Amino acid sequence: MGKTKPAPRTMATAAVVLLALSACGVPAASTHSGAPTPTAACPSAGTEPLPTNCVPYDGDAAMAANETYRQRGKLSSDVQAELNQHIAPAVEALQKLPRPATADTVTAAFNGLHLKEVQTDDGGTGVRFGVAVPSGGCLYGFVPDQGDVTVQAGGGIMDGGCLEMFGH
Incomplete structure (x- = not known):
């Protein structure tokens, strides 16, 4: 039997993998007076020596910054005052819901207050x-399966919308 040639797609994939692997582990050429180019970010409290290939960063500050998407925008006092007027009717409508409430019944309660989003x-x-x-x-806020409803008023979250999602 004769030899078979690999498919062109296989050859292209192999070429890309080889090219990628050839770049691994090779330090980048330094463009300034012999100092190595950083290749990693290393958490640092600022007191310990770091390897020369590291760029230090404050891990706690980075984690705090990662949560900024949950922060609510600031409102003017006039907008906040007008918004606060919606709290009591919302609490009243939500307290009347049969428990456990569902997403559909909560949405219907707000639609009854002419709030659609x-x-x-x-x-x-x-x-x-x-x-x-x-x-x-x-x-x-929150409509618990048992207990009192909570409703707060404030700005939208930085991630967009009004409901902050956990875990992203």
């Missing part, structure tokens, strides 16, 4: 919600 998250112990108010800002 509702985000919900049912985590198994109740329904979290975030609702955009047309005049500006958000209502957000």
Whole structure:
């Protein structure tokens, strides 16, 4: 039997893999007076010596910055005051819901208050919600399977919308 040639796609894939592997482990050429080019970021408290290939960073500060997407925007006192007027009607409508509430019943309660942009998250112990108010800002809170409803008013989150999601 004769030899078979590899398919062109196989050859292209092999070429890309070889090219990628040839770059691994080879330090980049330094463009300045013999100092090695950093190849890694290393957490540092600022007191310990670091390898020369590291760029130090504050791990705690990086983690705190990673959570900024959850922060709520600031509202003017006028917008906040107008937004606060929606809290009592929202609490009243949500307290009337049969328990355990569902995402659909929470959405329907807000639709009954003429608030249409509702985000919900049912985590198994109740329904979290975030609702955009047309005049500006958000209502957000929790309808637990048992107990009192909580409703707060504030700005939208930096990630967009009114309901902060956990775990992303």
